[in-house]
Amino acid sequence: MSDKKKVKISSGMAGRKKSGTVMIFVFLSVLGIFMFFPVYLTIVMSVKPVEELFVFPPKLYTLRPTLKNFSDMSEVIRQNRVPFSRYVFNSVAVTVSVTFLQSVIISMAAFVLAKCRFVGRKLINNIIVISLLYQSNVIYIMQYIVINKLNLTDSLYALILPSAASPMGTFLMKQSISQLPDSIIESAKMDGAGLFRICWQIVMPNQKPALMTLIIFAFQSSWNMQSGAFVFHEEYKTLPTVVNQISSAGMVRAGVSMAAAVVMLVPPVIVFTMVQGQIIETMAHSGIKD
Amino acid sequence: MDCYLMLMPFMVLFVTFTVIPVIMSVPVSFTNFNMVQTPEFVGLSNYTALFLSDRIFMKSIRITLIFAFFTGVVSFILCFVAAWLINSMPKKIAAFFTLIFYVPSMANVYSVWKVIFSGDINGYINSLLINTGIITAPIQWLTDGRYVLGTAIIVQLWLSLGAGFLAMRAGLQGIDRALYEVGAIEGIKNRWQELVYIVIPSMKPHLMFAAVMQIVSSFAAGTVIQNIVGFPSTDYQAHTVMTHAYDYGWVRYEMGYASAICMILFLVMYSVNRLVSHFLGKNTD
Numbered sequence: 001m002s003d004k005k006k007v008k009i010s011s012g013m014a015g016r017k018k019s020g021t022v023m024i025f026v027f028l029s030v031l032g033i034f035m036f037f038p039v040y041l042t043i044v045m046s047v048k049p050v051e052e053l054f055v056f057p058p059k060l061y062t063l064r065p066t067l068k069n070f071s072d073m074s075e076v077i078r079q080n081r082v083p084f085s086r087y088v089f090n091s092v093a094v095t096v097s098v099t100f101l102q103s104v105i106i107s108m109a110a111f112v113l114a115k116c117r118f119v120g121r122k123l124i125n126n127i128i129v130i131s132l133l134y135q136s137n138v139i140y141i142m143q144y145i146v147i148n149k150l151n152l153t154d155s156l157y158a159l160i161l162p163s164a165a166s167p168m169g170t171f172l173m174k175q176s177i178s179q180l181p182d183s184i185i186e187s188a189k190m191d192g193a194g195l196f197r198i199c200w201q202i203v204m205p206n207q208k209p210a211l212m213t214l215i216i217f218a219f220q221s222s223w224n225m226q227s228g229a230f231v232f233h234e235e236y237k238t239l240p241t242v243v244n245q246i247s248s249a250g251m252v253r254a255g256v257s258m259a260a261a262v263v264m265l266v267p268p269v270i271v272f273t274m275v276q277g278q279i280i281e282t283m284a285h286s287g288i289k290d
Numbered sequence: 291m292d293c294y295l296m297l298m299p300f301m302v303l304f305v306t307f308t309v310i311p312v313i314m315s316v317p318v319s320f321t322n323f324n325m326v327q328t329p330e331f332v333g334l335s336n337y338t339a340l341f342l343s344d345r346i347f348m349k350s351i352r353i354t355l356i357f358a359f360f361t362g363v364v365s366f367i368l369c370f371v372a373a374w375l376i377n378s379m380p381k382k383i384a385a386f387f388t389l390i391f392y393v394p395s396m397a398n399v400y401s402v403w404k405v406i407f408s409g410d411i412n413g414y415i416n417s418l419l420i421n422t423g424i425i426t427a428p429i430q431w432l433t434d435g436r437y438v439l440g441t442a443i444i445v446q447l448w449l450s451l452g453a454g455f456l457a458m459r460a461g462l463q464g465i466d467r468a469l470y471e472v473g474a475i476e477g478i479k480n481r482w483q484e485l486v487y488i489v490i491p492s493m494k495p496h497l498m499f500a501a502v503m504q505i506v507s508s509f510a511a512g513t514v515i516q517n518i519v520g521f522p523s524t525d526y527q528a529h530t531v532m533t534h535a536y537d538y539g540w541v542r543y544e545m546g547y548a549s550a551i552c553m554i555l556f557l558v559m560y561s562v563n564r565l566v567s568h569f570l571g572k573n574t575d
């Protein structure tokens with residue numbers, strides 16, 4: 001009994017030594033510095049005044065931060081026929097729609113693919129994995145043909161609908177739900193719950209970490225989505241399309257393209273932090289019980 | 291019946307925008323499609339040309355395999371170790387490290403590596419090495435054939451704590467706390483036993499997901515490398531299979547040939563996927 005209590009206090013994990021935890025922290029910090037250094041450098045370069053960009057030795061900080069790179073960036077974009085806000089609006093519209101559609105459509109499909117028995121289930125699961133593994137530069141052309149046949153080119157639908165049924169998100173959710181004991185679903189069925197209710201009221205609350213991860217993937221892939229060949233008119237193009245034009249044009253200094261990278265990075269970081277907070281909260285409150 | 295109803299919206303969109311384009315693209319590899327003229331059936335000639343007369347393709351296979359080892363195998367292990375170690379940290383610190391490790395995958399911030407590896411003395415690596423006296427003249431990290439592959443591997447490794455890593459984090463967070471408590475009562479003494487008897491069995495499906503993600507990102511790498519070390523890279527030293535497909539598809543417009551390249555790559559990735567799935571055992575599909 002006293003043993004059990006001790007275990008509970010150490011958050012239920014076995015044999016935790018303090019020295020071990022410190023070593024892990026040190027290891028993670030070293031890896032963390034490698035991971036974060038380039039991001040840090042991007043941020044610093046985005047606020048460096050131009051005369052500091054090419055000095056020897058290159059500096060890791062600046063004492064005279066400036067927002068000139070950001071104002072230059074919006075200056076470059078303003079030369080397009082469409083205001084900056086239009087690109088932001090398009091990107092936000094695409095991002096919100098894709099994230100919402102993916103969470104609803106994929107959650108339901110993944111639940112069925114993981115837990116319902118029907119003919120063709122294994123085949124569909126295999127096709128999903130195959131479509132993830134099949135990387136071909138002709139697919140894009142074929143997608144264009146399909147979108148064109150459906151008269152969807154040159155609209156935001158051309159960007160939203162193809163990403164709404166992401167095989168990657170479905171595969172992730174299906175894998176995660178398959179870990180859930182069948183007994184939960186069986187007992188809910190006994191109680192007379194329909195599949196819709198089981199999916200949304202029993203399975204999904206248990207799948208918060210996976211669902212939140214799906215939301216992060218959906219948000220970030222749609223936020224970074226370029227219009228490519230599916231959209232020709234400037235007023236339907238997304239923010240990454242125009243940001244990419246800036247950095248690939250090569251006429252502007254490094255500072256401006258770093259500023260563009262920072263602009264693209266901020267929203268995913270905010271969403272990621274919010275979603276992480278959600279996961280921590282649910283893990284603290286809900287016990288997943290068989 | 292509800293089953294089909296709930297699956298329907300996904301299937302309609304998935305079949306229309308993914309499955310149909312994939313199926314349409316398969317026959318292209320048996321044609322001489324060049325995006326202008328009507329494609330003609332050429333049988334297996336794209337494939338025979340690939341294996342019999344394309345020396346650069348052979349080189350690109352070798353480079354892709356080296357690349358896949360570091361950014362696939364090594365990175366898969368790194369993802370798991372990082373995700374697992376993070377999980378033993380207090381929650382706030384764990385969230386912080388997850389964010390730091392995942393930031394590179396969130397947006398296209400990798401172009402900063404060109405500044406870090408820049409070949410003049412203003413490059414961060416070169417200036418560090420010169421200041422510490424290790425080298426006297428700057429090294430051309432991005433253009434010297436001896437270094438481009440290494441440089442590309444470092445950048446891709448930096449990017450590779452992505453989807454797989456995050457899925458593993460979710461898998462670890464989804465493990466029922468009670469399982470650890472039961473384990474402790476049953477006599478599990480340390481982290482290693484916990485890892486083998488509780489953690490890994492509980493997250494096999496997430497490991498499978500991460501494996502697929504790692505296979506795709508390592509075998510099909512190309513865009514990032516092309517941006518960092520240029521296209522084509524010096525002496526084709528960082529020329530992956532996907533870069534080769536890009537070369538034929540979007541530079542020379544020989545789409546049929548490019549499709550054949552992609553098809554070979556797919557068969558390799560599919561075999562590796564079967565192998566991994568076999569090792570991870572059943573219940574992973």
